[in-house]
Amino acid sequence: MTRLDLEQIGCTYGTKRVLDDVTLTVADGEFLVIVGPSGCGKSTLLRIVAGLASATSGSVRMDGVAVDGLEPRERDVAMVFQNYALYPHMSVRKNLSFPLRVARRPRSEIETRVRAVAVKLGLSELLDRRPAQLSGGQMQRVALGRAMIRDPRVFLFDEPLSNLDAQLRTEMRGEIRRLHRELGITTLYVTHDQEEALTLGDRICVLHEGRIQQIGAPLELYRKPRTSFVARFIGTPAMNLVGGEVQGEVFRAGSLELSAPSLPNGPTTLGIRPDELVLGQGPRLTLVAVERLGRETRLECELDARTRLVVCLPGDVPTPAPGARNVGVELRSEALHWFDAAGRRLAAEL
Amino acid sequence: MVAALGLVRRGDAFVRRATHYVLLGMTAVVFGFPLVFLLLTALRPEGQGLRGGLLELPTEPAFENWARALEQMGDFPLLLWNTTVITVLSIAGQLFTCSLAGYAFARLRFRGRDTLFLCVLATMLLPDQVTAIPKFLLFRQLGLVDTFYPLVLPTVLGGAPFFIFLFRQYFLSLPEELSEAARIDGCTPFQAWWRIFLPLARPMLATVAIFTFLATWNDFWAPLIYILSPEKRTLTLALAGFNRTYNTAVEHMMAASSIVLFPCVLIYFLAQKVFLRGIRVAASKH
Numbered sequence: 001m002t003r004l005d006l007e008q009i010g011c012t013y014g015t016k017r018v019l020d021d022v023t024l025t026v027a028d029g030e031f032l033v034i035v036g037p038s039g040c041g042k043s044t045l046l047r048i049v050a051g052l053a054s055a056t057s058g059s060v061r062m063d064g065v066a067v068d069g070l071e072p073r074e075r076d077v078a079m080v081f082q083n084y085a086l087y088p089h090m091s092v093r094k095n096l097s098f099p100l101r102v103a104r105r106p107r108s109e110i111e112t113r114v115r116a117v118a119v120k121l122g123l124s125e126l127l128d129r130r131p132a133q134l135s136g137g138q139m140q141r142v143a144l145g146r147a148m149i150r151d152p153r154v155f156l157f158d159e160p161l162s163n164l165d166a167q168l169r170t171e172m173r174g175e176i177r178r179l180h181r182e183l184g185i186t187t188l189y190v191t192h193d194q195e196e197a198l199t200l201g202d203r204i205c206v207l208h209e210g211r212i213q214q215i216g217a218p219l220e221l222y223r224k225p226r227t228s229f230v231a232r233f234i235g236t237p238a239m240n241l242v243g244g245e246v247q248g249e250v251f252r253a254g255s256l257e258l259s260a261p262s263l264p265n266g267p268t269t270l271g272i273r274p275d276e277l278v279l280g281q282g283p284r285l286t287l288v289a290v291e292r293l294g295r296e297t298r299l300e301c302e303l304d305a306r307t308r309l310v311v312c313l314p315g316d317v318p319t320p321a322p323g324a325r326n327v328g329v330e331l332r333s334e335a336l337h338w339f340d341a342a343g344r345r346l347a348a349e350l
Numbered sequence: 351m352v353a354a355l356g357l358v359r360r361g362d363a364f365v366r367r368a369t370h371y372v373l374l375g376m377t378a379v380v381f382g383f384p385l386v387f388l389l390l391t392a393l394r395p396e397g398q399g400l401r402g403g404l405l406e407l408p409t410e411p412a413f414e415n416w417a418r419a420l421e422q423m424g425d426f427p428l429l430l431w432n433t434t435v436i437t438v439l440s441i442a443g444q445l446f447t448c449s450l451a452g453y454a455f456a457r458l459r460f461r462g463r464d465t466l467f468l469c470v471l472a473t474m475l476l477p478d479q480v481t482a483i484p485k486f487l488l489f490r491q492l493g494l495v496d497t498f499y500p501l502v503l504p505t506v507l508g509g510a511p512f513f514i515f516l517f518r519q520y521f522l523s524l525p526e527e528l529s530e531a532a533r534i535d536g537c538t539p540f541q542a543w544w545r546i547f548l549p550l551a552r553p554m555l556a557t558v559a560i561f562t563f564l565a566t567w568n569d570f571w572a573p574l575i576y577i578l579s580p581e582k583r584t585l586t587l588a589l590a591g592f593n594r595t596y597n598t599a600v601e602h603m604m605a606a607s608s609i610v611l612f613p614c615v616l617i618y619f620l621a622q623k624v625f626l627r628g629i630r631v632a633a634s635k636h
Contacts, residue, residue, distance in 0.1 A: 085527035
């Protein structure tokens, strides 16, 4: 069991600042997901932890001991790559046993461990195949097996499911979660898929332009996003954000007027999740489009030329036809999120 | 209209194909001519080597020329052994050092790497003749003249920038994640090269092995400079022995040449596919 501390990690490539003052802790046996859009620095952060890249500033500690100068092999971490990175000239058996063979473990121990991992991941029948003869899901299992076979201190996952189709991705997600529960190894998992982050992580760290936006439990991020970026990034469909201004405790955005007691005057953004909106009494909108997905019905409504709201209604419910005007949408005050001009959450919640 | 267009297209394709074959045929004639000439001359009776037309078929093929040629070359098994030892050692050395250097230039990060690589490439501009005298003086200083070392050491010590370049290109074409995975799995850079990259570079190894084989087997220049004792002579030196001032037996020389040439032609045809694959990979990336 290992506690992982990242302290004020900074990384610069040329003039581009990729990571800026990233500080976070992954507790013993915790599953922490780093999520963010492409280019936000999440993979760089993972590579710094692995020892494959160097931080320009800051320190990585494992159980309180700085590992910054150590080679990957000296850190005792295992990593699963996006493209699996299986050795194409080796059989599944040899891929799995490779880290143990490099470490010169006894042959009997290698055999036992390979067999145990193969059983755990359902690879027993595939041990003599080459990676080219495996499906994407099977390759990912082998990559997982190669990572877990030597019982590392920390597991690192670099978008391991992004090359799989949707169904397989869901299946593998369950598999990774199950393995983590069984092995209890400290895990740092990088993804750009917020749904993956919400379903896998004990905690989630949202990264944007090299800076941590928020760290917290999945539902905390969903219910109380600390910035408008987190608000938009976490949740599908994304949170509706309406830019406006507060003057004298009244929020105005085009034709929308809402009471906003105890909010400071100035430019303000109103956020509201699509599933927190219901049809009823409230601002009158124009229905632009209706999407029926079976388990939910999505309505795209227009408040004015520059403001659109998405409404998610559970199930397949009757709705007015697209083009209908004066569709009332109820904005419940407890469902509203407020952000200041810099995108920071405003303390006062109505 | 459509049918007419189809005919025009078919006609175009025919012309393209015909041009293709004519050009390839002409190239084959140019390159095949010396080989045919060599075999026809080798079949001519003694003293008739260069008489008659260049490609005239001998009326009575003199197959005994090969036996006479072997006899005149001297101790043929010893010549073959010497040439084989030098060739095998050169191939092994070349594969080891060039692949290792290519790997370092492709996958290791160190200060001045690209400048150093440019310097290595720049040595390709120096013809062998320019470095021959300094090299000879060096080997004489080391007391290695009239040994196989001067023929083998330059290749073992990575004296082939073109092959280093080929290996570098090949290793660059392999995914970066492979070396990262190897590092995570506990490999040192040398282990990653030996266990992961070298086995994956089989097409390139074959290409470089064939190139080196052809160059070393046919090398006349280096053995001529460094080999003095008759018992250390190579096949190419023995071939040169046929060249006399007054009575060169051309038909015997050609018969001996065909014997020396045989392994080269055989290996080239056997390994043609691997050879071309290696060249294509090296040419297609970076």
